[in-house]
Amino acid sequence: xxxxxxxxxxxxxxxxxxxxxxxxxxxxxxxxxxxxxxxxxxxxxxxxxxxxxxxxxxxxxxxxxxxxxxxxxxxxxxxxxxxxxxxxxxxxxxxxxxxxxxxxxxxxxxxxxxxxxxxxxxxxxxxxxxxxxxxxxxxxxxxxxxxxxxxxxxxxxxxxxxxxxxxxxxxxxxxxxxxxxxxxxxxxxxxxxxxxxxxxxxxxxxxxxxxxxxxxxxxxxxxxxxxxxxxxxxxxxxxxxxxxxxxxxxxxxxxxxxxxxxxxxxxxxxxxxxxxxxxxxxxxxxxxxxxxxxxxxxxxxxxxxxxxxxxxxxxxxxxxxxxxxxxxxxxxxxxxxxxxxxxxxxxxxxxxxxxxxxxxxxxxxxxxxxxxxxxxxxxxxxxxxxxxxxxxxxxxxxxxxxxxxxxxxxxxxxxxxxxxxxxxxxxxxxxxxxxxxx
Amino acid sequence: xxxxxxxxxxxxxxxxxxxxxxxxxxxxxxxxxxxxxxxxxxxxxxxxxxxxxxxxxxxxxxxxxxxxxxxxxxxxxxxxxxxxxxxxxxxxxxxxxxxxxxxxxxxxxxxxxxxxxxxxxxxxxxxxxxxxxxxxxxxxxxxxxxxxxxxxxxxxxxxxxxxxxxxxxxxxxxxxxxxxxxxxxxxxxxxxxxxxxxxxxxxxxxxxxxxxxxxxxxxxxxxxxxxxxxxxxxxxxxxxxxxxxxxxxxxxxxxxxxxxxxxxxxxxxxxxxxxxxxxxxxxxxxxxxxxxxxxxxxxxxxxxxxxxxxxxxxxxxxxxxxxxxxxxxxxxxxxxxxxxxxxxxxxxxxxxxxxxxxxxxxxxxxxxxxxxxxxxxxxxxxxxxxxxxxxxxxxxxxxxxxxxxxxxxxxxxxxxxxxxxxxxxxxxxxxxxxxxxxxxxxxxxxxxxxxxxxxxxxxx
Numbered sequence: 001x002x003x004x005x006x007x008x009x010x011x012x013x014x015x016x017x018x019x020x021x022x023x024x025x026x027x028x029x030x031x032x033x034x035x036x037x038x039x040x041x042x043x044x045x046x047x048x049x050x051x052x053x054x055x056x057x058x059x060x061x062x063x064x065x066x067x068x069x070x071x072x073x074x075x076x077x078x079x080x081x082x083x084x085x086x087x088x089x090x091x092x093x094x095x096x097x098x099x100x101x102x103x104x105x106x107x108x109x110x111x112x113x114x115x116x117x118x119x120x121x122x123x124x125x126x127x128x129x130x131x132x133x134x135x136x137x138x139x140x141x142x143x144x145x146x147x148x149x150x151x152x153x154x155x156x157x158x159x160x161x162x163x164x165x166x167x168x169x170x171x172x173x174x175x176x177x178x179x180x181x182x183x184x185x186x187x188x189x190x191x192x193x194x195x196x197x198x199x200x201x202x203x204x205x206x207x208x209x210x211x212x213x214x215x216x217x218x219x220x221x222x223x224x225x226x227x228x229x230x231x232x233x234x235x236x237x238x239x240x241x242x243x244x245x246x247x248x249x250x251x252x253x254x255x256x257x258x259x260x261x262x263x264x265x266x267x268x269x270x271x272x273x274x275x276x277x278x279x280x281x282x283x284x285x286x287x288x289x290x291x292x293x294x295x296x297x298x299x300x301x302x303x304x305x306x307x308x309x310x311x312x313x314x315x316x317x318x319x320x321x322x323x324x325x326x327x328x329x330x331x332x333x334x335x336x337x338x339x340x341x342x343x344x345x346x347x348x349x350x351x352x353x354x355x356x357x358x359x360x361x362x363x364x365x366x367x368x369x370x371x372x373x374x375x376x377x378x379x380x381x382x383x384x385x386x387x388x389x390x391x392x393x394x395x396x397x398x399x400x401x402x403x404x405x406x407x408x409x410x411x412x413x414x415x416x417x418x419x420x421x422x423x424x425x426x427x428x429x430x431x432x433x434x435x436x437x438x
Numbered sequence: 439x440x441x442x443x444x445x446x447x448x449x450x451x452x453x454x455x456x457x458x459x460x461x462x463x464x465x466x467x468x469x470x471x472x473x474x475x476x477x478x479x480x481x482x483x484x485x486x487x488x489x490x491x492x493x494x495x496x497x498x499x500x501x502x503x504x505x506x507x508x509x510x511x512x513x514x515x516x517x518x519x520x521x522x523x524x525x526x527x528x529x530x531x532x533x534x535x536x537x538x539x540x541x542x543x544x545x546x547x548x549x550x551x552x553x554x555x556x557x558x559x560x561x562x563x564x565x566x567x568x569x570x571x572x573x574x575x576x577x578x579x580x581x582x583x584x585x586x587x588x589x590x591x592x593x594x595x596x597x598x599x600x601x602x603x604x605x606x607x608x609x610x611x612x613x614x615x616x617x618x619x620x621x622x623x624x625x626x627x628x629x630x631x632x633x634x635x636x637x638x639x640x641x642x643x644x645x646x647x648x649x650x651x652x653x654x655x656x657x658x659x660x661x662x663x664x665x666x667x668x669x670x671x672x673x674x675x676x677x678x679x680x681x682x683x684x685x686x687x688x689x690x691x692x693x694x695x696x697x698x699x700x701x702x703x704x705x706x707x708x709x710x711x712x713x714x715x716x717x718x719x720x721x722x723x724x725x726x727x728x729x730x731x732x733x734x735x736x737x738x739x740x741x742x743x744x745x746x747x748x749x750x751x752x753x754x755x756x757x758x759x760x761x762x763x764x765x766x767x768x769x770x771x772x773x774x775x776x777x778x779x780x781x782x783x784x785x786x787x788x789x790x791x792x793x794x795x796x797x798x799x800x801x802x803x804x805x806x807x808x809x810x811x812x813x814x815x816x817x818x819x820x821x822x823x824x825x826x827x828x829x830x831x832x833x834x835x836x837x838x839x840x841x842x843x844x845x846x847x848x849x850x851x852x853x854x855x856x857x858x859x860x861x862x863x864x865x866x867x868x869x870x871x872x873x874x875x876x877x878x879x880x881x882x883x884x885x886x887x888x889x890x891x892x893x894x895x896x897x898x
Contacts (some may be wrong), residue, residue: 137830
C-alpha cells in the first residue's frame with residue numbers, strides 16, 4: 001500500500017490539479033476506510049471478550065438465582081400430643097410418631113373429612129416430620145404425655161408454594177397445590193404457624209427421595225474420601241516420576257516414549273478412564289462398586305499427568321547453579337535433589353497438585369462408569385463404603401423430576417464451586433507467597 | 439481395619455530398624471569416624487526399607503491371592519452336583535456362602551451344605567488373615583535381622599538406599615505407560631468380544647442404532663442393531679456447533695488480549711476466562727438443560743420453529759462456551775510466540791494494527807492456531823457431562839441442529855450406567871464406542887501436538 005502511495009505522490013506533480021485533488025480525496029477515503037476496519041476489528045475483539053464474560057456472569061447468575069432459596073426452608077408449627085400410653089419411656093424410638101403428627105394435623109383442621117382430603121392434609125408436612133417429633137421425645141423424655149408445639153418441615157410442594165415458585169393464579173388443575181391446601185396454608189400463616197429457618201438438613205444428611213430431606217453432606221464426605229485416595233496415590237507417584245524424568249532419566253528413546261505417553265494421557269477424555277476403571281478395577285480385580293477407593297484410583301490415574309507436568313515445570317525452574325553448588329561441596333545426586341532442589345520446587349509442586357485435585361473434585365464422567373451414581377442415603381464412613389461425590393450428586397438431582405430438586409441442584413453447585421474457589425485461592429496464595437524469581 | 443493395624447505395626451518396626459541401624463553405625467564410627475562410608479542416617483534408612491518393602495509386597499500378594507484360593511478350596515468342598523453347575527450359578531452359590539458367613543441375608547434359605555461351606559469360609563478367612571499377619575511380620579523381622587548383619591563401617595549404605603529409590607522412581611514413571619497399556623488392552627479386549635458378535639462393518643457403517651436387545655424373539659422395535667453412523671453424525675454435529683461458538687470467540691478474545699489489551703486489562707480478563715475453564719462440566723450440563731435449552735425452545739416458538747428441548751444447538755453452544763478459554767489461552771500463547779520484529783516490520787510499512795494481525799501475525803501463527811483448534815475438537819468429542827444432561831438419547835441421523843441427537847459419550851454412559859450383566863452386546867458396545875473415541879481423540883492430539891511443536895521450533 002505504501003509503495004502505491006509513493007508512486008501516486010511522485011506522479012501527482014505531473015498530472016493536472018483537479019486530478020490530484022481527486023486522488024487526494026481517494027487517498028483520504030481509503031485511509032478512513034482502513035481506520036474504520038481497524039476500529040471494527042478491535043470492536044470484534046472486545047465483543048468476543050464481553051460475550052465470553054457475560055456467559056460466565058449468566059451461568060453464575062442463573063445458578064445463584066435458582067439456588068439461593070434452597071438454603072432456607074419453611075416450617076410448620078404443630079401442637080403434637082405425645083400420648084403417654086403409646087410411648088414406651090424406656091424405648092421411645094418404637095412409638096408411632098406418624099400417628100401423633102397426623103392427629104395433630106387433624107385437630108388443627110377438625111372439619112377435614114374423607115380419605116382423599118385427609119391424605120392431602122397429611123401431605124402438608126414432610127415425610128420426615130415423624131423423625132423430628134421422635135427426636136424431640138428422645139432428647140427430652142419429660143415431654144411424654146404432654147402437648148408440645150414443635151416445628152416440622154413443610155413438604156416440598158408447600159415449601160415451593162411459600163417460596164413463590166408455584167403460581168396461585170393458575171387454574172386449579174394445572175397447579176400442584178390445590179385450593180383446599182392453599183386455604184389451610186393461609187390459615188396457618190395467619191395463625192403464625194409458618195416460619196422459615198436456615199436449611200440445616202442440607203449440610204447434615206445424605207441423599208433422600210424427598211427434596212426437603214435431601215442433604216449434600218453425604219456427597220461432601222464421599223468427595224473427601226475420594227480425594228484422599230487420589231491425593232495419597234497421585235502425589236507421591238507423580239512427584240517421584242517427575243523427579244526421575246527431570247533429574248535422573250537418561251536422554252533416550254524410552255524416556256521420550258514415557259514423555260509422549262504422559263502428554264497424551266493428559267488429553268484422553270475422562271470417560272475413557274472410567275471404562276478402564278470398570279474393566280480393570282471392578283471386573284478384573286473385583287474391587288467394590290461405588291466405593292471411594294476405586295473412584296480415587298481412577299481419578300488419580302487421571303490427575304497424574306497434570307501433577308507430573310506441573311512438578312516437572314517446578315523442578316525445571318530451580319536454577320542449575322543450586323545443583324552445581326551442592327555437587328561441588330560433595331553431595332550425591334540424590335542428596336542434591338532431596339536436600340536442595342525438591343524443597344525449592346515444593347511450592348510449585350503443591351500448586352500443581354492442588355489444581356489437579358480441583359480438577360478431580362469436579363470430575364463426573366469416569367465416576368458414573370464405576371457405579372458411583374447409586375442412590376445412597378448413608379453418609380459414608382470409610383473408603384470402601386458405597387458413596388457418591390458432589391458432582392455426581394448434582395447430576396443425580398438434576399435428573400430428578402421434582403421441582404424442588406432444581407433449587408437443591410443449584411445449591412449443590414454453589415457448594416461445589418465454593419470448594420473449588422477455596423482450592424484455587426489456596427493455590428494462588430501458595431504461588432504468590434512462595435514463588436521465587438531467580 | 440485389621441490391615442491398617444498391620445501396616446501401623448510394620449511402620450513401627452521400620453522405625454525401630456532405623457534406630458538400631460543408626461546406633462550400630464555410630465558404634466562402628468566411635469572408634470574411627472573417618473572409616474564410616476555412609477552417614478549413620480543411611481544405615482538406618484537401609485534397615486527400615488528392608489523391613490517395609492518385602493513385607494508390603496507380601497501383604498499385597500497375599501491380598502490378591504487369598505480370594506481365588508479360598509474360593510477354589512470352598513468349591514472343592516461342595517457336593518459334586520453343585521460343582522457341576524454352570525459358572526454363573528456357581529458364582530451365585532458362592533455369593534450366598536459369603537453372605538451367610540458375613541451375617542447378611544442370602545438370596546435363599548441356606549441349605550445345610552451352604553451353611554457348612556459358610557462355616558468353612560469364615561474359618562479359612564480367619565486362617566488366611568492370621569497367616570498374612572504372621573508371614574508379613576515374620577518376613578519383616580527376618581529381613582531386619584539379615585540386613586543388620588550387613589552393616590559395617592565400610593558398608594555402602596547410601597549407595598544401596600539411593601539405588602532402591604532410583605528403582606522406585608523408575609517404577610513411578612512407568613505408571614503412565616501402564617495406564618495407557620491398561621486403557622488400550624481393556625478397550626481392545628472388550629471391543630474384540632463385541633466384534634465377535636457384531637461384525638465390524640455393521641458397527642462402523644450401519645445406519646440404525648438401537649442397542650436394546652430383544653428379550654423375546656418376536657419383539658418389535660428392539661432389534662439390537664448396532665450401526666454407529668447416527669452416533670458419529672450426532673457427535674460431529676454437536677462438535678461443529680461447539681466449534682462455531684468457540685473458535686471465533688476464543689480467537690478474537692485471544693487477539694484482543696495479546697495485541698490490544700493493556701497489561702492491567704489482561705490481568706483482569708485472563709483470570710476471568712480461566713474461571714470459565716475451571717467450572718466443572720456437570721455445572722455446564724445443568725446450565726444447558728435448565729437455562730439454555732428452554733431459551734432456544736422459546737426463541738424457536740416465537741419464530742415458529744420447532745426446537746426440541748434436547749436440541750443439539752443448546753448442548754453445542756454450551757460446549758462451545760466451555761471451550762472458549764481453551765482456544766483463547768492456546769492461541770494467545772502461539773501469538774505471543776510470534777516475534778515482535780515481524781510486527782514492527784509491518785508497522786514500518788504503514789500497516790494498521792488490524793492489518794498487521796490479519797496479514798502478518800495470524801499467518802505466522804496459523805499452524806499453532808490450527809493445532810489449538812484440533813485440541814479443542816478433541817476436547818469437544820470427548821466431553822461427556824454436558825451432552826449427557828442436555829443432548830438426547832435417541833440416535834437420529836440428522837443435520838438439523840434443532841433436533842435431538844446423541845453422541846458417543848452419551849451412549850457409553852447410558853449403556854453402562856445401571857445394573858447390567860457384563861457380557862451382553864449392549865455393554866460390550868460401550869467399549870467398542872470407547873475404543874473409537876480413544877483412537878480419534880488420540881490421533882487428533884498427536885497430530886495437533888506435532889503441529890504446535892513444529893511451529894514453535896521455527897522462531898526459537
